[in-house]
Amino acid sequence: MAKQTGSGDRRVRGSRTGRPIMVLLDLLGRRWALRILWELREKPLTSRALRTACDEASPTVLQARLTELREAGFVELGDGGGYGLTALGRELGEMVMPLHRFAERWRSKSAG
Amino acid sequence: MAKQTGSGDRRVRGSRTGRPIMVLLDLLGRRWALRILWELREKPLTSRALRTACDEASPTVLQARLTELREAGFVELGDGGGYGLTALGRELGEMVMPLHRFAERWRSKSAG
DNA sequence: CTCTTTGCTACAGATAATGTAGCAATACGC
């Protein structure tokens, strides 16, 4: 296994060019990444609460995503415990929020 | 685990509740899904051209994502060949586009 | 010290992605 060193060797999977948009698209295109941003939209959550919110997803991936999102500067671990969005993370969240209404309309078309 | 049959039994991974937003977040949170929407933003592309655009990603996954995105109604295979966004897909694209500028600002902060 | 919760890790088994190859169908030129 190639393994992540966790600090320096951040490989840009899915983008050999390294263009910002590709890096971002790749980061957000990992399991639970978007979901985490969504679940933290209102208020910070502890790792356990976040896990519960994410349908009891495996703590392994959750922890991995959380680390990546933290390194990206979207999420931070508050001093009082609990994960929350940074200013940048909230900004990113602004673009994820509209998906809510879109999703509702979408399902009413395809599954309703 | 229940395994995908590939045609009818489309399970809603990552969302036991089936809430539209969760289903959407899960769908978009798969490898190359967001990237495909991004690459098709301008004009339709053939499967090969799309593969090239996506850094020569494996045709296996690309084909899988394409099928999922088609079933979701975001992507369609034009009669003259080539994949393009549907009206719904373009609408979804509208929410992905702002990520471009965000990504630029983001990288200029975190990477120098 | 015990009980509980925190963030986080181990690890085997299952699932998904990669990389390379190649198929049937369609269209071109001849």
Add this chain to the structure above:
DNA sequence: GCGTATTGCTACATTATCTGTAGCAAAGAG
């Protein structure tokens, strides 16, 4: 018709990633 090149799409072994369950050390409350 025959080659040649494209299309969308599939096979399959290797490798990467995720799941599910268990459990750790640290911090706080009693």
